[in-house]
Amino acid sequence: MKDMQALCEQARQLWPSEVQALRIDEAGRLGELRCAPQTLPELADWLFNELSYQFAGLIVEEAGRHWELRYLFYGQAGRLYLLSEQPLAERSFPSLSTRVHAADWQEREAEDLFGLVFSGHPRLGDFVLHDDLWPEGLEPMRRSFTGTRPVSDRQARTDWRPRRIVQAPGAFVMPIGPIYGGATESAHFLLETVGEEVIRAFPRLFYQYRGVEKRAEGAPFSQGLLLAERFAARSAFAHALAYSRAIEALSAVELPPRARQLRVFFAELERFRHHLGTIEGICTSTGLAVAASQAALLEEEALRLSGALAGHRYLFGLAAPGGLAHDVPAAACREAVSQAQAIRRRAQELHQRLRRSSSFLDRLEQVGLISPEQARDHGLVGPVARASGLSRDLRQAQPYSGYPSCSFRVPCEREGDGYARLRVFFAEIDQAVELMAQAAQDLPRGPVRAECRPAAGAALGWVEAPVGAAFHWVRLDESGRIMRYRLMTPSFANWHGFHLAAEGFAFQDFPIILATFGLSVAENDR
Amino acid sequence: MSEWVLQGLRTGIKTTHYPDARERAPGVSPGRPVGGSYPADQAEALLARCPTGALRYQDGQVIIDYRRCVHCFRCARELKTPLTWEMDYEWAGANTPGLTGPFGRSVHILVVDTGDCGACLNEVKQLNNPYYNMHRLGFFITPTPRQADILLVVGALSAPMREPLLQAYQAMPDPKRVVAVGACALSGSLFGPSFACGTGVSELLPVAVEVPGQPPPPLAILHGLLVAVGRRPAVPLSSPNLPMPIPVIEEVHSRP
Numbered sequence: 001m002k003d004m005q006a007l008c009e010q011a012r013q014l015w016p017s018e019v020q021a022l023r024i025d026e027a028g029r030l031g032e033l034r035c036a037p038q039t040l041p042e043l044a045d046w047l048f049n050e051l052s053y054q055f056a057g058l059i060v061e062e063a064g065r066h067w068e069l070r071y072l073f074y075g076q077a078g079r080l081y082l083l084s085e086q087p088l089a090e091r092s093f094p095s096l097s098t099r100v101h102a103a104d105w106q107e108r109e110a111e112d113l114f115g116l117v118f119s120g121h122p123r124l125g126d127f128v129l130h131d132d133l134w135p136e137g138l139e140p141m142r143r144s145f146t147g148t149r150p151v152s153d154r155q156a157r158t159d160w161r162p163r164r165i166v167q168a169p170g171a172f173v174m175p176i177g178p179i180y181g182g183a184t185e186s187a188h189f190l191l192e193t194v195g196e197e198v199i200r201a202f203p204r205l206f207y208q209y210r211g212v213e214k215r216a217e218g219a220p221f222s223q224g225l226l227l228a229e230r231f232a233a234r235s236a237f238a239h240a241l242a243y244s245r246a247i248e249a250l251s252a253v254e255l256p257p258r259a260r261q262l263r264v265f266f267a268e269l270e271r272f273r274h275h276l277g278t279i280e281g282i283c284t285s286t287g288l289a290v291a292a293s294q295a296a297l298l299e300e301e302a303l304r305l306s307g308a309l310a311g312h313r314y315l316f317g318l319a320a321p322g323g324l325a326h327d328v329p330a331a332a333c334r335e336a337v338s339q340a341q342a343i344r345r346r347a348q349e350l351h352q353r354l355r356r357s358s359s360f361l362d363r364l365e366q367v368g369l370i371s372p373e374q375a376r377d378h379g380l381v382g383p384v385a386r387a388s389g390l391s392r393d394l395r396q397a398q399p400y401s402g403y404p405s406c407s408f409r410v411p412c413e414r415e416g417d418g419y420a421r422l423r424v425f426f427a428e429i430d431q432a433v434e435l436m437a438q439a440a441q442d443l444p445r446g447p448v449r450a451e452c453r454p455a456a457g458a459a460l461g462w463v464e465a466p467v468g469a470a471f472h473w474v475r476l477d478e479s480g481r482i483m484r485y486r487l488m489t490p491s492f493a494n495w496h497g498f499h500l501a502a503e504g505f506a507f508q509d510f511p512i513i514l515a516t517f518g519l520s521v522a523e524n525d526r
Numbered sequence: 527m528s529e530w531v532l533q534g535l536r537t538g539i540k541t542t543h544y545p546d547a548r549e550r551a552p553g554v555s556p557g558r559p560v561g562g563s564y565p566a567d568q569a570e571a572l573l574a575r576c577p578t579g580a581l582r583y584q585d586g587q588v589i590i591d592y593r594r595c596v597h598c599f600r601c602a603r604e605l606k607t608p609l610t611w612e613m614d615y616e617w618a619g620a621n622t623p624g625l626t627g628p629f630g631r632s633v634h635i636l637v638v639d640t641g642d643c644g645a646c647l648n649e650v651k652q653l654n655n656p657y658y659n660m661h662r663l664g665f666f667i668t669p670t671p672r673q674a675d676i677l678l679v680v681g682a683l684s685a686p687m688r689e690p691l692l693q694a695y696q697a698m699p700d701p702k703r704v705v706a707v708g709a710c711a712l713s714g715s716l717f718g719p720s721f722a723c724g725t726g727v728s729e730l731l732p733v734a735v736e737v738p739g740q741p742p743p744p745l746a747i748l749h750g751l752l753v754a755v756g757r758r759p760a761v762p763l764s765s766p767n768l769p770m771p772i773p774v775i776e777e778v779h780s781r782p
Contacts, residue, residue, distance in 0.1 A: 133686055140721055147721050156689035178690050182667045183637045183651040185644065186687055207686045208641040211722035223577055226598060226716055230740065233645030277648065290530040296655035297540060303652070307553030313743065314645050316556075317599040326603050353529060522644045525684075 003077030004031045007051075014046065015039055022083065029078025029398070032070075037084045037093050040071070044082065045099040047073050053080070054392065055379050056462075056471050057488030058106040060114050062088065062143050067116070069093060071103070072460070072471065072488070074398060079460065095121035102379025105496045106488075115139040128206045132160035140214055147214040166192045166199050174507070178207045181511075185521035191502075191510065198510065201502035203495060208525035216485035221247055221454060221474070224482050225320065228472060232489065232523035233314045234277065237270040238465035239489075240319035242472040245400065245461030247321035250454035250476060255401075257444040259323030264402040265333060265439035266324075267463065270315055272340060272432040273302035274466035275383075275425045276347065278518035282422055283354075285515035286363045294350050298343050305343075309336050323449035333440040337433070344433045351426045364418035368501040368513035371416055378497035381490045382468020383424045384517055388416035394464040406438050418516040425518065454480055467491050467520060491523035540656045544745055545663075545758055549615075555743045556597050558617070559609040561590045561765040568607045575600040578715060590765045592617065592738035593712040593726070615745040619763035622734035624756025625703055629675055631664040633755055635705075636674035636698070638691050641684030641723060645741035646708035650678065652744040665751055671697035676754055677731070678747075682710035682717040683724030695731050703734040703754045707747055712736050736763060 008021040008031050018039040023032040035043055047053040053075035061068040067090075071082040084093065095118035097104040107118040108127040115137070118124065125131065129138060135153045139145060165173055171194045178186040188204040212231045216224045228243035229236050241263060248255065280295035307313040309332055318325055354360055370380070375388040385392050393410040395403045411427030413420035458475035468490030475484040494517060501513050542549045561581075564572065569583040580594035581601065588609065601609045625633070639647050653660040654667070668674050671694045679691065695704070706727040709715040717723040727733055737750035752758035 130686055133689075145721075148719065149721065150719070150724075151685075151721050154685060158689075178687065179636075179638050179694055181669050182654075183647050184639070185642070185647060186639045186681075186690075207690075208639070208681070208684050209686065209722055210641050210682055210684055210717045211720055212717070214722075215717060215720055226577055226596070230596070230643050230645075230716060233643040233741070234648065236643075236645075288530070290534040293656050294533065294537070296652070297537070297657065300652055300655050300657045304551060304553030307556060307743075309553075311599060312556045312597060313553065313649075314741070316597055316645075316740070317603075325599065353533065356529070520644055522642060525641075 004029060004080070007031065007077045007080065008033060011043065011046075015043065019043065031078065032081040032083055034083045034085070037086060040082060040084050041094050041096050041099055044071060044073075044096045044103070047075075047080070048100040048102070051075060055100055055102040056469065057486070058103065058110055059473050059486045060110045060116065060141070061475070061484050062114075071096070072473075078398070091115060092117045092119050094119055097121055101377045102493070102496070105492065113139065113141040115142065126163075128209055130160070130204075130206065132157045140211060147211060147217070162190055162202065168194055170194045171199070187521045189510075191507065193507065196506045198502055198505060198507060201499040201510070203498060205495060205521060206525050208522055210526060212526040213485050213487060216482045219482050221321070221476060221480050221482060224474065224485060227485075229316055229319065231487070231526055232491070232520050233316075234274055234520050235270065235465040235467060235470070235523060237266050237315040237319055238463045238470060239472070241267060241401070242461040242463040242465070242470050243474065244319050244321040245463070246459045246472050246474040247452055247454050247461070249459035249461065250457050250474070251321070251452040252455075253322055253450050253452050256323055256447045256450055258327075258446050259448045259450075260402040261439045261443055262324055262328065262333075262448060263319070264406060265436050266310065266315060266318060267401070268432040268435040268439070269306060269309075269336070269340070271466045272429055272436070273299065273306060275429050275432070275518075276302050276343075278425055278515070279347075279350075279422070281515040281518070282364075282418075282512070285512045286360050288357065288360050291350065291354060291357075291360070294346070298347055298350070301343055302340070305336055305339050309333070320449060321452040321454075323447070325449070327448045330440065330443040333443065337437045337440045340433045340436055344429060347426065347429055354422075361419065363509070363512050364422060364516065366417050367505055367509050368418045368516055369416050370497065370501050372414075374497065374500050375416070378500070379493050380468075380497045381493045382464075382466070383421060383428060384494050384497075385468065386411060387413045387420040387424045389414045392469070394462055394469050398462060400463065402439060406435055408435055418512060421516040421518075458484070465490055467518065467523065468494060487526055489523045489526070491520045494519055495524050537656075541659045541662065542657055542745070544748065545752060549745055554745055555613055555615040556739075557611045557613040558592065558595060558597065558739070559590055559601050559765075560612050561588045562610065564588045564607070571605065572601050572609060575605070578709075587766060592763045592765070593736065594709060594715065595738060596709050596715050596740040615743050616749045616758070616761055617739060617742060617746045618735055618737045618750035618753045618760055620735050620753050620760035622703065622732070624754055625675060625701055626756045629701070629755055632666075633664055633675050633751070634666050634668040634673050635676045635678050635751070636668055636671050636694060637678045637680070638687070638694055640679060640681035640687035640691055640711070640727070641717070642681035642708065642710065646680035646710070649741045649744050650680065650707065650747055653748060658744045658748060660748060660751070663748070663752070671695070672699070674698050675702055676751065677702065677704045678707055679704060679711050679727045679731075680707045682714050683727055683729060685722050688724070688730060692730060704731045705735040705737065705750050705754050706733045707737045707742060707750065709738060709740040712738055715740060735760070738763060
């Protein structure tokens, strides 16, 4: 099977003069095509809509005197970059988002942070950098911008208004946030309504924008690991793993078998804990106090289990390029599996009780609907996509670490409502414990870490994080310092489609729909 | 519905005895390094491994600034002479005397996230789970600044959250205290100072109590809240200057 070669050849036959194959790595299932900017939309359209490739993200780089834009797609043959170059003075690129809607937010982000223009894009500006705070023309990701000091002419104004609001008799906008509720992440929501039904839901995010990608530039790769691990703690291990995999790809290092297997173990432990937390959130949002307490007990027990086993409740300081930063005895892993199995039994009991509680089910069934077509068009990932009939999982589609030797089933539901998402979360908890048990069984002896000496260059690391597909793209220089770090996170992909689920439902459903998405604002904002 | 009531009763009491007695369950705290006397060459190796500059070497002593420590474990692992690691959780330091009198037993807390990664916030959320149950100590989370006595801030002070944070603080009635939770809120840790993040909440507001850690475990945050109302003594924010150990109380005292 020479899939990638066949794919690239097909593209060259369709656009003979515009497309050029730069790299075809059959073993690595990786390809790169260079094409002229004006051909991009057609080529992307072909990949996304005809071949059903998924769009992972846009990587913008300022390479010397040129812009280099890489559009990352993945699918049956592997990962494919579409590279498009232009001189720095030429800032306009054609927009893909009318044909590949999943690219919408990626282009808006690049417009804000690099000052690029995507011609044909229906809505640019006021995205990452809020118009009421940051000065006009600020392009923080440009090389010429110094990111280590505050922006001097930054000033908070309170006169910001949405650009377009629903015009109907009696219509009003209900603003929520950025500070609201109990211990919630900062985000602002504008809900437009004429009464009870939400006509339009508009999440205004990036109150937690920390400029992580800029912060990484110039840092040694060991420092980058800390940023990768700690920008979104609910999926810390997954992101540290994705980053480590990118560094390993640059080092051509062979991972010790014990590390491969332990990575599966801890990645699944994190998924297990993450989903218990999400279920706690869903129970809390419906006001079912006992169920919420029961789920909170399970989450805390999973946190303690992680803390006792790995030294840190959120698995900080564990993943590292070349393997793991420290070893965990096999007996402790097996003991952790039996504890996790006990927690899972109680989670299953909780699930059964929830299924018998009609007041709970009424709030979830047929509420917050996402159709399979919407999920596909918006490029949704993870449990949200899997609850809408899209069986997408990088652990199976693009396997890594010890996953090729594991057997598991990707849970999938069709309804696309809140209840389907709840069922997917519960099913993934089951799967996670199964995978932990598989990984802890026959754990190979030997070291857990190989030394990494990365060469200069760029590489991609990917994992299926608890929220969905995460991609970390890293370019290092000769001394092992980061030149460009691009974070493409699952929460960013799923927040893009969140409004679809909220629109058409009642106000009081909003917090429940939000909870069933299980999204992280920190992971989106970076 | 009766099924839920029964299930609740069947679960029994899970709540920790802290602060009346020490909590000994494994996994409640990641622990943190302790400073002390080290020869110059070992100290140099330790300092070189610290990614946030939390370690200092002075008069033969390795001194740790807990405001900057992010529990990366790099001073504890893969070294011939690692730093000692203590597994306690009473970490909070104080700059202002606690709220006392009528505030000691009914305290309302407004939680504000200024660019947190989600860890500190999730640990704050855990305070409401049955294991920690902060209501028993008179702590309640409120959604409005008008009713808040304590402003609990997590995160690296992201630029877009400065104004909302300031407005929330100004909307709170006096007397009030600011409790900063987590290394990001104390020093900016990995993210600040930069164009998008600050060097801690004290840049903007008078911080009364500081809870170090990334994230501080729920018990450390609970300790911080108890310090803020003068019900537990504060501990130093650097080591050496070892924190006072809590006496282990075998008999659990009657709850307040």
